[in-house]
Amino acid sequence: MTSSMPVRAQNLTLIKGIAPNRLGGFVGSDLRGNQVSVLRARTKTLAPKCSLSAARPVSQPRFIQHKKEAFWFYRFLSVVYDHVINPGHWTEDMRDDALEPADLSDRGLVVVDVGGGTGFTTLGIVEHVDAKNVTILDQSPHQLAKAKEKEPLKECKIIEGDAEDLPFDTGYADRYVSAGSIEYWPDPQRGIREAYRVLKLGGKACLIGPVYPTFWLSRFFADAWMLFPKEEEYIEWFEKAGFKDVQLKRIGPKWYRGVRRHGLIMGCSVTGVKPASGDSPLQLGPKAEDVSAPVNPLVFLLRFLLGATAGMYYVLVPIYMWLKDQLVPKGQPI
Ligand SMILES: C[S@@+](CC[C@H](N)C(=O)[O-])C[C@H]1O[C@@H](n2cnc3c(N)ncnc32)[C@H](O)[C@@H]1O
Secondary structure (H helix, E strand, O other), X not given: OEOOOOOOOOOOEEEOOOEEOOOOOEEEEXXXXXXXXXXXXXXXXXXXXXXXXXXXXXXXXXXXXXXXXXXHHHHHHOOOHHHHHHHHHOOHHHHHHHHHHHOOOOOOOOEEEEOOOOOHHHHHHOOOOOHHHEEEEEOOHHHHHHHXXXXXXXXXXXXXXXXOEOOOOOOOEXXXXXXXXXXXXXXXXXXXXXXXXXXXXXXXXXXXXXXXXXXXXXXXXXXXXXXXXXXXXXXXXXXXXXXXXXXXXXXXXXXXXXXXXXXXXXXXXXXXXXXXXXXXXXXXXXXXXXXXXXXXXXHXXXXXXXXXXXXXXXXXXXXXXXXXXXXXXXXXXX
16 A cells, blocks of 8 residues: 655645644644643744555545546535535535635636536635636536536536546647546646646646545544545645645645544645646556446446445534534543
């Protein structure tokens, strides 16, 4: 799982955690999940000491980190996604905080929202950018059907597609946004390489995703469910794709008080700038997953059920943390 590749992130800036601790400061955590107090938007240069992770061997689980399984996962989840999933895991506060580094500073910017799903993050984008300039792409027609129902997204282009093989010309967009989708990509480096390709010179990618938990039980369920990258992996993928000025901002709901050990809803927003026009300097082989290849239906069903069951743990964690936030006196760590 881990490789001995040298860490190349010495000059990267980590914008540290921002949950208010009600004592006037803010609570964040270091890369090991230890809680530390920080000032809002205070920045610190980090040189991660741990080695970077290589791709997980196919022989190991992560039952939903495949396009077919993700397709079926969202076939069912799309019915309740906006009402049940987002309020617990991906709140409007978090979304706005995570989109801030995307620098959506001009209504005329051309933006692609990759893995845009029901359009929850797109709703945050169209507050800053004209909807007619925004494209929502997702592999799930069921998720996109929900996005099509939303009035503020009526003028967006809404298309089916694969994050690892985007149907946009090289140099098409000013901004690439993707929120909460990388965890289902079998080959995340390929998706980030595509982000680089579709951007114009000087364009910015903003990728929002979960972080790998530091608590053993959370790690167990994360590994059985889907991809929870480490912070340094996000940075490595961005750098390898060719991005410059790579930055990572930690995000999380305020009621989590900066605790990061459980993962998922304590995530990050990673940004990078495209420094040269054209394709990414990174060359990759053929795609890891052939979605048209036949699968054994029983194995598929078993993987799907195990993955979805593991995901239930992450429905319980935010409820547990919310209860803790209610019970533990304000200002104390939880
Ligand atoms: C957790 S949802 C996030 C949706 C939306 N971005 C939001 O902020 O609410 C993940 C989305 O990624 C989509 N997805 C997963 N793998 C994909 C892929 N390879 N290409 C495009 N979309 C993908 C899923 O269909 C799903 O709609």
